[in-house]
Amino acid sequence: MQSTIHIDGKENGVRLESRILEERIQDAVKAGARELTVDACGQHGIGGRLWVSKAEAVTVKVIGAPGQRLGSQGFPGTTIEVMGPGSDDIGWLNAGAEIIVHGNAGNGICNAMAQGKVYVGGNVGSRCMTMTKQNPRFTAPELWVLGETGDYFAEFMAGGTAVVCGVDAHDQANVMGYRPCVGMVGGRIFYRGQEQAISNADAKHMPIGDEDWAWLHENVKQYLQKIGKSDLFDILATRDQWHLVTAKSPYEKVIRKRKNMSDFRSQVWDMELGRGGLVGDLTSVDRSPIGLITSGELRRFVPVWENCKYMPPCQASCPSGIPVQKRWQLVREGRLAEAVDLSLEYTPFPATVCGYLCPNLCMEGCTRGLGNLKPVDAKMLGKEGINAHPPMLPLSSDKKVAVIGGGPAGISVAWQLRLKGHKASVFDMDEKLGGKLQASIPANRIPPEVLAAELDRAREVIPHVRLEKKLTRDDFEAIKSDYDFIVLATGAQRPRTLPVPGNERLTTATDFLKAAKHGDAKVGERVVIIGAGNVGCDVATEAARLGAKSMTLIDVQKPMSFGKEREEAEKAGAKFLWPCFTKEITAEGVLLTDGRVIPGDTVIISIGDTPDLEAFPENIARERGFITVNDVNQTTDPRVFAIGDLVKLGLLTQAIGDGRRAAQTIDEIISGRRPLSVTADMHEELKTRIEYMDPGNHMSETIDYSRMNLAYFDPRLGHFDSLDQCAEECSSCGVCRDCGICEAICPRGAISREALPDNEFAMVCDSEKCIGCGFCAGACPCGIWTLIPNTPLE
Numbered sequence: 001m002q003s004t005i006h007i008d009g010k011e012n013g014v015r016l017e018s019r020i021l022e023e024r025i026q027d028a029v030k031a032g033a034r035e036l037t038v039d040a041c042g043q044h045g046i047g048g049r050l051w052v053s054k055a056e057a058v059t060v061k062v063i064g065a066p067g068q069r070l071g072s073q074g075f076p077g078t079t080i081e082v083m084g085p086g087s088d089d090i091g092w093l094n095a096g097a098e099i100i101v102h103g104n105a106g107n108g109i110c111n112a113m114a115q116g117k118v119y120v121g122g123n124v125g126s127r128c129m130t131m132t133k134q135n136p137r138f139t140a141p142e143l144w145v146l147g148e149t150g151d152y153f154a155e156f157m158a159g160g161t162a163v164v165c166g167v168d169a170h171d172q173a174n175v176m177g178y179r180p181c182v183g184m185v186g187g188r189i190f191y192r193g194q195e196q197a198i199s200n201a202d203a204k205h206m207p208i209g210d211e212d213w214a215w216l217h218e219n220v221k222q223y224l225q226k227i228g229k230s231d232l233f234d235i236l237a238t239r240d241q242w243h244l245v246t247a248k249s250p251y252e253k254v255i256r257k258r259k260n261m262s263d264f265r266s267q268v269w270d271m272e273l274g275r276g277g278l279v280g281d282l283t284s285v286d287r288s289p290i291g292l293i294t295s296g297e298l299r300r301f302v303p304v305w306e307n308c309k310y311m312p313p314c315q316a317s318c319p320s321g322i323p324v325q326k327r328w329q330l331v332r333e334g335r336l337a338e339a340v341d342l343s344l345e346y347t348p349f350p351a352t353v354c355g356y357l358c359p360n361l362c363m364e365g366c367t368r369g370l371g372n373l374k375p376v377d378a379k380m381l382g383k384e385g386i387n388a389h390p391p392m393l394p395l396s397s398d399k400k401v402a403v404i405g406g407g408p409a410g411i412s413v414a415w416q417l418r419l420k421g422h423k424a425s426v427f428d429m430d431e432k433l434g435g436k437l438q439a440s441i442p443a444n445r446i447p448p449e450v451l452a453a454e455l456d457r458a459r460e461v462i463p464h465v466r467l468e469k470k471l472t473r474d475d476f477e478a479i480k481s482d483y484d485f486i487v488l489a490t491g492a493q494r495p496r497t498l499p500v501p502g503n504e505r506l507t508t509a510t511d512f513l514k515a516a517k518h519g520d521a522k523v524g525e526r527v528v529i530i531g532a533g534n535v536g537c538d539v540a541t542e543a544a545r546l547g548a549k550s551m552t553l554i555d556v557q558k559p560m561s562f563g564k565e566r567e568e569a570e571k572a573g574a575k576f577l578w579p580c581f582t583k584e585i586t587a588e589g590v591l592l593t594d595g596r597v598i599p600g601d602t603v604i605i606s607i608g609d610t611p612d613l614e615a616f617p618e619n620i621a622r623e624r625g626f627i628t629v630n631d632v633n634q635t636t637d638p639r640v641f642a643i644g645d646l647v648k649l650g651l652l653t654q655a656i657g658d659g660r661r662a663a664q665t666i667d668e669i670i671s672g673r674r675p676l677s678v679t680a681d682m683h684e685e686l687k688t689r690i691e692y693m694d695p696g697n698h699m700s701e702t703i704d705y706s707r708m709n710l711a712y713f714d715p716r717l718g719h720f721d722s723l724d725q726c727a728e729e730c731s732s733c734g735v736c737r738d739c740g741i742c743e744a745i746c747p748r749g750a751i752s753r754e755a756l757p758d759n760e761f762a763m764v765c766d767s768e769k770c771i772g773c774g775f776c777a778g779a780c781p782c783g784i785w786t787l788i789p790n791t792p793l794e
Contacts, residue, residue: 005033009041009064018043018067026050029058040064042087045072046080047097053077054096068106071099074116088125091118094141100226107150113141113160121227126150126177132187134159140187144223146232151177154203157247158186163216163223165236166192181245189245190216192236198245201253206244213239295748299772301787303751305736305763310703310783312733314378317365319650319657322346322354324362324378325735331381331727332737339381340388347656348415348458349408350385352437354378356446358653359563367731371710374718376726384723386450390460394421399670402427402479404471405489407435408652409644412659413487414462420667425464427479433458433465435491437652440513442542444568471615485639485666488616488627489659492609492645498530502585506530509539509606516542524601525549528590531606532559532576537569539604544572552598554580554590611646632665633658638676641666703734707783732782736763742776742785751776 005028009016016024021043028036029050038046038060044067047060057077062070069089071080074097085103089111096115107125110118113132124145130152134140141160148169153176154162166175175193181203190212195205208216217237224230259267271277294300314324322343330339343350354360356379366375399422403414406428414424432438434455437446459465469475471490480486495508509531515521527543529536532553540551551574553559559576561569581593589600610625620635620642621628627642629635635642643658644650668674708731720726742763743751750769754762763784765776777785 004035004037004061006037006039008039009043010039015041016043018045021046025060033058035059035061037061037063038066040066042067045069047078047099048072048074050078051075071097071116071118074099076115085122086120090120091116091143094118096138102227104147110141110143110160113143115139115141117142117144119144119223119226121146121229123147124149127152127155129153129157129160129162129187129189130155132157132160134186146227146229148175149177149180151179152182153177153180154184154187154189155181156183156185157181157189160187162187162189163220164189164191165220165232167232167235169193181247184247186247188212191243191245192241193243196243196245202248203245204248204252206246208239208242208244212244213242216242293771295750295771296768297790299767299770299790301772301774302767302790303765303770303772303774303776304786304788305765305784306734306786307736307762307784308734310701310734312735313365313367313702313705314362314733316702317361319361319654320347320353321657321660322362325730325732327381328376328727328730329732329735329737331723332730336384336723337387337389340384341391343382343385344388344391345419346660347653348411348461349437349454349652349656350388351383351450352385352446352454353408353652353656354382355385356383356450357441358382359651361651361653367705367708367733368710368713368729370705370708371713371715373710373713373715373729374720376730377720380720380723380726383450386453388457390457391419393418393461397422397670399423399485400425400483401485401487401666402483403487403489404428404476404479405435405491405644405646406430406433406465406467407489407491407644407655408437409491409646409655409659410435410487410489411458411462412656413489413641413643413663414659415458416660416663417666418461420663422667422670423464424462425466425483426462427466427469427471429468429470431468433467438517440510440517442513442516442538442545444541444545445538445564473615473617476615476617480639484670485641487659487662487666488635488640488642488646489644489655490611490646491655492611492649494610494612495605496607496610497605498582498607500582500584503605505585505587506603506605509535509604510609512539512604513542516546521546523548526589526600527551527602527604528598528600529553529604529606530582530590531555531608532561532578533606533608534561534563534565535608536606537561537565537574539606540569540574541565541572543602543604544574548602551575552577552600554578554582554592554598556581608649609645633662634665703783707786708733709779709781709783712781734783736784737782739781741779741781745775745779747771747773747775 007024009021022045029052034056040046040062042065046062046066048071050058053075054077059079062082066082066086068087069092070086071090071094072092074094076096078097080097081100083102086101086105088106089108090105091099091110091113094113094116098116099118102121104122105120105124107127109124109128110132111130115138128149129143132141143162145164146167148166149164164175169175175191176196179199181198184202220236221233224233312325327339327342360378362378363375368375401417401422401424403410403424403426406426410426414426417424437451495510497503497506512521523543523546525548527548529539532555536553540553543551553574553576555578558578582590583593584591585603588597590598590603613622620637620640627635627646629642629647633641633643641662643662644655669676713729743753748769748771750766751763754764756762774787777787
């Protein structure tokens, strides 16, 4: 037998706080205790929330004086026995515990109780058994009182059973106090004594049938055993001393006679507004009564199925235009390989960028975030991109495009051009393809084997690559004469520095990261990094890997770094200081304008890079050091395009998206769908074609978040274990997931699924059955259905 655990409500003669006593009870149960004795000293909530009791019964014996809310939120399997009287709110929100009180109890007993039983061996105070409830799937709650109750007993009672025995009651005609059963809407009350003055507006007396008496007779025995007064059974076993009260039905509560529609029309409408009223001479519309529920042309609202009309927020948030929702839909349909391969239509780097390097703006835009739900894990699906199969390539046209720059932007545009059937040659001055992806991004950010595999796949699609060639202006003119179009994608390769004394002591972040990637970098024990952005964080992480003992990042403003780069730097021990304004670089470190010195053996500057534009002719306009382009990345020379960091510093996904947009425009020019130069009046007509989406895709506007319904998803889900789980949790914004909820919920059976060619389908609405109630729109998890006002009658 397990020994009983004793918990004292005092420590060193001082009363414990209720919170502390609660913690000790919980800790004892977690440690395995199943029988407890609590010497209470007015503490609240004793015996509640012992969730383990559903599997393993827990008994709590209370000696001393318990405080309020004893057994609140009690759970099935918990038994609480009070060896004397109890305070207020015993069994508050009880969800299944059995509570025995061997004396009187205070006010509010069983308030809002849903399950469980409370046995009181004396009287109870006012407002007991109020707002009780009952789930029909579970056993109804019960309150047993040996004596009498206070005022407003069973106020707003909505379920359960109360038994008031009236033993030793002073006035059995008022055994339940003043105004019992006010607002009662459910449940039943057995009581002994003379007829009770209950609230006649809400409750009624009922005869006690044989079934009710059999239940009461048997359960009285159990109750008296619980409180140790079985000798009273003979007193309580006389049937004609008992009464039964139940709630009135809503129809029984109606006092005023309802006016029917015909009477309302003749006595109110026509007299005040209609035929003989204010507008009677202004309209000839037939305003005779119509059915309360109408269909067809008389519906006030018409449901419209708007599948695929609006773009999902995840796709709209992705600068590369990847149809994230479509990929999760394919996974949900068991077509993982198609979902993985689909990514290659939008990016040559689904694993490298989407799986590892991208901050995943699609997840930031995910509708689930509005409901405090965790966005589905796009990185998990991105990493599967390493298994994507190289796409089938069309025959190549006779048009040639030169791509100057072999980084993410250049590879993206060359990739897209080849997918569209055009020859693309890549020129780059580095010895390897990939730009900063292979030259300077640390290995801790992206597994080298993943990047190598995706670059190899890109080389299969783009065979014409010329490396280790620094471009001059003469080279540019020669290339222009040999190719139909040029795409500039050289990125931002020229590091910015500070015009301060001692700047010759600085190492640029670009040079340091390249050297670190090739194993040639060295740092001192103390490293100071000027610039606390994400690249600066990469520098800090690499410096720690190379042996630095301290890394300090300084900035003139609050650091803009975020995501994995910031996390890795902080994990490596980097410290951030701001605002800091550099005055001089010295042998001791960085001297600030306020006189402080940030000690450093190595000082690395990471305040951004700028493009190198020397090789490009002057007729290509530029502004503030960047190439000027229109909304399709076309420069002032219509045969020359510029993308990526040459135009504006941004994310890898933005550079990849620029490549798609430029390739789309070049393809339209080649095919004759777009003129080489666009005038102002053509601009709007062509603009919709160059969206971040498939050519011809009619979705352009992003779906309004308010249309979505997140009630179907589990808010407790904190992580995802598989791609299938992610796919199921995707809310499929704006795209029907074929769940059939609208069809099932329609009260008139007006909605049905219509099969279309190519395994497509549509949900259609029968106007003669539809009453325009809007259940379909309200229940749809994807925001597909909308309710529009019907055309008004003339």
